[in-house]
Amino acid sequence: xxxxxxxxxxxxxxxxxxxxxxxxxxxxxxxxxxxxxxxxxxxxxxxxxxxxxxxxxxxxxxxxxxxxxxxxxxxxxxxxxxxxxxxxxxxxxxxxxxxxxxxxxxxxxxxxxxxxxxxxxxxxxxxxxxxxxxxxxxxxxxxxxxxxxxxxxxxxxxxxxxxxxxxxxxxxxxxxxxxxxxxxxxxxxxxxxxxxxxxxxxxxxxxxxxxxxxxxxxxxxxxxxxxxxxxxxxxxxxxxxxxxxxxxxxxxxxxxxxxxxxxxxxxxxxxxxxxxxxxxxxxxxxxxxxxxxxxxxxxxxxxxxxxxxxxxxxxxxxxxxxxxxxxxxxxxxxxxxxxxxxxxx
Amino acid sequence: xxxxxxxxxxxxxxxxxxxxxxxxxxxxxxxxxxxxxxxxxxxxxxxxxxxxxxxxxxxxxxxxxxxxxxxxxxxxxxxxxxxxxxxxxxxxxxxxxxxxxxxxxxxxxxxxxxxxxxxxxxxxxxxxxxxxxxxxxxxxxxxxxxxxxxxxxxxxxxxxxxxxxxxxxxxxxxxxxxxxxxxxxxxxxxxxxxxxxxxxxxxxxxxxxxxxxxxxxxxxxxxxxxxxxxxxxxxxxxxxxxxxxxxxxxxxxxxxxxxxxxxxxxxxxxxxxxxxxxxxxxxxxxxxxxxxxxxxxxxxxxxxxxxxxxxxxxxxxxxxxxxxxxxxxxxxxxxxxxxxxxxxxxxxxxxxxxxxxxxxxxxxxxxxxxxxxxxxxxxxxxxxxxxxxxxxxxxxxxxxxxxxxxxxxxxxxxxxxxxxxxxxxxxxxxxxxxxxxxxxxxxxxxxxxxxxxxxxxxxxxxxxxx
Numbered sequence: 045x046x047x048x049x050x051x052x053x054x055x056x057x058x059x060x061x062x063x064x065x066x067x068x069x070x071x072x073x074x075x076x077x078x079x080x081x082x083x084x085x086x087x088x089x090x091x092x093x094x095x096x097x098x099x100x101x102x103x104x105x106x107x108x109x110x111x112x113x114x115x116x117x118x119x120x121x122x123x124x125x126x127x128x129x130x131x132x133x134x135x136x137x138x139x140x141x142x143x144x145x146x147x148x149x150x151x152x153x154x155x156x157x158x159x160x161x162x163x164x165x166x167x168x169x170x171x172x173x174x175x176x177x178x179x180x181x182x183x184x185x186x187x188x189x190x191x192x193x194x195x196x197x198x199x200x201x202x203x204x205x206x207x208x209x210x211x212x213x214x215x216x217x218x219x220x221x222x223x224x225x226x227x228x229x230x231x232x233x234x235x236x237x238x239x240x241x242x243x244x245x246x247x248x249x250x251x252x253x254x255x256x257x258x259x260x261x262x263x264x265x266x267x268x269x270x271x272x273x274x275x276x277x278x279x280x281x282x283x284x285x286x287x288x289x290x291x292x293x294x295x296x297x298x299x300x301x302x303x304x305x306x307x308x309x310x311x312x313x314x315x316x317x318x319x320x321x322x323x324x325x326x327x328x329x330x331x332x333x334x335x336x337x338x339x340x341x342x343x344x345x346x347x348x349x350x351x352x353x354x355x356x357x358x359x360x361x362x363x364x365x366x367x368x369x370x371x372x373x374x375x376x377x378x379x380x381x382x383x384x385x386x387x388x389x
Numbered sequence: 390x391x392x393x394x395x396x397x398x399x400x401x402x403x404x405x406x407x408x409x410x411x412x413x414x415x416x417x418x419x420x421x422x423x424x425x426x427x428x429x430x431x432x433x434x435x436x437x438x439x440x441x442x443x444x445x446x447x448x449x450x451x452x453x454x455x456x457x458x459x460x461x462x463x464x465x466x467x468x469x470x471x472x473x474x475x476x477x478x479x480x481x482x483x484x485x486x487x488x489x490x491x492x493x494x495x496x497x498x499x500x501x502x503x504x505x506x507x508x509x510x511x512x513x514x515x516x517x518x519x520x521x522x523x524x525x526x527x528x529x530x531x532x533x534x535x536x537x538x539x540x541x542x543x544x545x546x547x548x549x550x551x552x553x554x555x556x557x558x559x560x561x562x563x564x565x566x567x568x569x570x571x572x573x574x575x576x577x578x579x580x581x582x583x584x585x586x587x588x589x590x591x592x593x594x595x596x597x598x599x600x601x602x603x604x605x606x607x608x609x610x611x612x613x614x615x616x617x618x619x620x621x622x623x624x625x626x627x628x629x630x631x632x633x634x635x636x637x638x639x640x641x642x643x644x645x646x647x648x649x650x651x652x653x654x655x656x657x658x659x660x661x662x663x664x665x666x667x668x669x670x671x672x673x674x675x676x677x678x679x680x681x682x683x684x685x686x687x688x689x690x691x692x693x694x695x696x697x698x699x700x701x702x703x704x705x706x707x708x709x710x711x712x713x714x715x716x717x718x719x720x721x722x723x724x725x726x727x728x729x730x731x732x733x734x735x736x737x738x739x740x741x742x743x744x745x746x747x748x749x750x751x752x753x754x755x756x757x758x759x760x761x762x763x764x765x766x767x768x769x770x771x772x773x774x775x776x777x778x779x780x781x782x783x784x785x786x787x788x789x790x791x792x793x794x795x796x797x798x799x800x801x802x803x804x805x806x807x808x809x810x811x812x813x814x815x816x817x818x819x820x821x822x823x824x825x826x827x828x829x830x831x832x833x834x835x836x837x838x839x840x841x842x843x844x845x846x847x848x849x850x851x852x853x854x855x
């Protein structure tokens with residue numbers, strides 16, 4: 045079969061899939077089913093902690109499993125570990141690059157990973173030894189050919205999953221820095237990823253500048269499902285707590301919910317007055333609420349089932365760049381270009 | 390559609406100019422837009438002005454939003470230069486009162502003249518310099534000097550242009566002169582903000598959606614895409630209505646366990662500064678809370694994810710003489726998520742302990758899976774035990790787990806579980822409780838399950854500083 049034939053066949057297949065997707069749109073929308081659900085009452089969430097200490101835009105943050113510590117990274121290369129309950133800073137390291145766009149806390153709580161314009165992901169063991177320089181024990185794990193946009197430890201401290209501006213995701217062995225698996229398929233920068241909370245724990249989802257969200261099999265490196273309904277870059281993806289769906293936030297000012305078993309978008313969270321892009325999303329513990337941080341400095345809270353907005357939170361004085369709900373769901377933390385992080389409850 | 394030949398759009402997260410422009414255009418609609426009036430300014434009258442409060446009201450009506458949100462959106466429009474205040478054009482703020490504003494002319498929209506040209510800025514500063522007779526100050530003086538050095542060779546042109554524009558301006562009516570000056574000043578306030586004022590035009594690192602050289606558009610690529618499409622076409626899809634029912638069920642089941650939705654007892658630590666909730670729900674606590682024990686009944690996954698739940702389940706399995714199943718599963722997890730260098734050794738250890746004939750803790754897997762596994766063991770890798778692991782996992786899930794839930798072990802746990810009393814509201818809300826610090830997981834020796842060891846309430850530290 046010559047190349048041209050293969051290409052034509054490919055295009056036909058692609059169109060067929062797109063048509064099938066349209067037909068399924070006739071199905072019941074989530075809001076109709078959710079009509080039976082009680083509407084949520086008055087919703088009050090306030091800033092309970094403000095973490096000041098970064099000298100520049102906060103770009104990323106992650107929670108420790110102990111439900112109170114966080115790691116945050118910023119444009120000036122600083123990575124800080126805080127006990128956000130007391131607001132004490134516990135560790136700080138300065139990366140040799142600016143725009144540290146990704147950071148993650150290790151499951152054991154004993155290390156952090158971070159990276160950005162250095163195209164790498166580095167792991168720093170956390171030490172309280174005054175004589176030890178954190179930077180000295182730094183381990184360079186991942187190497188990409190463009191900026192690092194996201195990173196996450198898998199179920200242990202020994203493997204890291206990364207996403208990069210070079211259009212790929214990759215799985216690495218922390219100890220040796222060996223590349224275990226790479227994931228090719230995005231047509232542009234990959235901006236975000238999230239690991240599936242499934243029983244068999246073998247998939248993850250990524251979102252990119254090609255407007256696609258792709259679900260990958262970690263073992264084979266293959267893309268198992270792809271979704272392309274956003275109209276602009278996908279900045280953030282996060283699984284619904286049951287693992288059957290995931291939400292995405294995009295520069296097209298919408299958030300969307302994609303179901304993996306229905307293989308399509310099932311809900312869209314948007315409002316005419318919201319015209320700035322959504323930079324980061326996360327679910328509350330029960331999956332009923334979706335918190336989304338936007339480039340217009342606000343955080344919108346969505347009722348996942350009813351599709352309506354429950355609340356809008358003001359407070360940040362510049363773009364909200366990162367948002368994560370705490371591991372036990374008691375609060376969520378937002379980081380912003382206004383140099384601060386806020387914990388809301 | 391697959392990212393073929395899309396022109397590279399190298400602008401990461403640009404402000405949504407088109408959307409903002411649509412809003413301001415609607416605002417200027419003669420019928421549906423904001424009420425326009427003439428505004429007296431000293432001795433001139435400026436037409437087509439709007440009051441700040443009218444802008445806010447219009448946004449409230451049009452988008453069904455609160456005043457706070459309308460003010461916020463209106464302020465963003467001013468900060469991006471789409472509206473300017475006539476009285477105090479230097480401050481990019483929307484005042485919800487009768488302060489008069491005007492809509493920026495499209496000529497001076499940031500999106501029209503993007504990016505702002507150095508030459509134009511030089512001319513603007515030169516005009517100001519001439520008008521102020523050389524008394525430019527602050528960042529404008531700095532920029533002026535910089536530009537003078539940088540484009541020194543065409544400086545005559547700059548001065549000539551500046552003089553020409555000033556001369557032309559003098560021939561306009563006073564009202565027009567004022568308006569044009571405001572328009573131009575607003576443009577430069579947005580595109581060259583003074584120091585200390587964050588620029589709304591600031592962007593992150595460059596992103597590109599250009600695919601050139603990214604993914605090889607060769608036969609291999611098309612074949613893979615075709616395979617994916619073929620799978621997508623033939624994949625059994627669940628009806629959306631069934632999926633949605635699943636969300637309803639999940640969210641309502643987990644609702645009472647969601648602290649943000651339902652609160653938590655005794656209180657949410659972030660709200661009351663009291664960390665009792667965390668102490669009572671620590672990974673290994675003597676008596677778990679009722680909600681926690683209930684959650685173990687939601688799904689096998691929830692039970693295993695909680696180290697305490699898993700420990701009790703292990704105890705139960707011991708009574709049924711099938712504890713090796715859970716141990717085997719745990720060992721497989723360690724293999725899958727362990728270091729690359731340990732893979733061979735771990736596979737070997739697991740085989741010896743659980744799979745070899747006569748093994749000390751032999752697990753019962755069906756012959757087909759065993760055959761496949763043994764074959765795979767010739768070339769050990771971290772996923773070689775996946776089939777066996779899944780088999781044992783399903784065995785526990787379908788068999789042991791339901792029995793566990795019906796067992797007296799579990800029933801006793803439920804009965805003995807505590808429901809923390811709601812913390813009494815502090816009488817004096819202004820007295821802040823001292824926030825206990827807790828030992829960092831990085832300080833404590835790791836527990837065998839890899840979970841951070843429970844942080845017992847540390848010594849009462851004083852006020853944690855910011």
